[in-house]
Amino acid sequence: MIRVKNINKSFDDKKVLDDVSVSFEPGKTNLIIGRSGSGKTVLLKAIVGLHNVDSGEIWYEDVLFNKLGFEEMKEIRKQMGMLFQGSALFDSLTVEQNVRFPLDMFTKKSLEEKTERVNFCLNRVNIIDANKLFPSELSGGMKKRVAIARAISLNPRYLFCDEPNSGLDPLTAILIDDLIKEITEEFSMTTIVNTHDMNSVMEIGEKIVFINEGVICWEGSKDEILKSDCAILNDFVFANALAKQLRESGK
């Protein structure tokens, strides 16, 4: 389980996270939702250690992650996989080399074994016959899928996804959502997804955390989200015209 206790984070004078405490359920798809600029990316990057928090604690099981030194932190990080908003594939490497990179870095497998694992991961995300292509030759959806393949190549315990659907058409977005959920269940990972896409919430959300102006305003399941009394959350959830109409018609 990943637990965050009373974390605070400011950039200069601007407070971005204000006494945030939340726990993420193991083996499930946890979603952090909120408007743009609400602090969800900072929260996610704080959880993975890319941002140092000003105060508070971040626990991975019984390890106090944010107090670890660089080398100790690396050991926990080897159990993490992350899908970045822009995919963050290495431009100079082919698809195959990108997925193989963590294996090259941290395993003693032979080239055949590594290639087998790479092909397994790429097949798992439905990337076929693209091993020799470079990231610049891929579509946005393919880049995300390759990034997922790279993230799972070392069988991580934790998967983090920052806005996995940004810049994708609705159908591709659903494919990526489904893939994240399937992989979470298949490999029993603890997944945390950062999104402002309500489709994702309804498709894959098992535990949902709503953050607004750096404060956790609401936590619950996707069934509870539609019946919440939280006004700010309702404004966010029912922001589009179709959702508003459905709500007014009682559906």
Place this chain on the structure above:
Amino acid sequence: MIKFLSQLGRYFLLLKKVFSKPEKPSVYYKQTMHELVFLGLNSIGIVTIVSFFMGAVITLQTAYNTENPIYPTYLIGLGTRDSILLEFSSTIVALILAGKMGSNIASEIGTMRVTEQIDALEIMGVNSASYLILPKMIATLFFNPFLTIISINVGILGGWLAGTAAGVITSEDYIYGIQYAFIPYYIVYSLIKTVFFAFIITSVSAFHGYYVDGGSLEVGRASTRAVVHSSILILLFNVILTQLLLS
């Protein structure tokens, strides 16, 4: 002043991270080989062209400025050799490489920063500073002395071709001049300077790229800062090293 000290502190902290133990030496070795080709071999062209023409110009300038019957013409060869050995092939070539390699390193690492590729490395548990910078540093420290040697030879060749073609010196006088009163230590001096300059170019440029904050505009600015700061430091260390090594 506080900002300068803070930047200096960050620079040394980055160096500490760069020189920490590599995760997997075999991966670093491959990366170093790649950088040898990318930064080293790909610089041979520009070094050759610039050195050839600079050697030619140095010979012609020396000839036209020492046009006096009391000066033996072989001094043109000697002047060309010493100019190339002492300053041109180490310092001027380093300034040119600061432009080529420096902007390349800063923009490559800076782009990786703004596109979150460095964050991706960190999340995997890779020491991104070491993985990205150390191979470049090893490659330039190893290869730039070869570039200097190429530059010395091509510069002297350019001077010979230009001098004889323009008729300002005979081939025999030029060859006698470049051998006359030759001090082998000048080559050592030139190579020592080259190694220092290679370290400055790589570390300063990587520093500017690694700490880029923002978007593509910032990458461009970081690239410019990398070239400017590397060049200034090269000139400063040229003075210090000259005093230390030749006094």
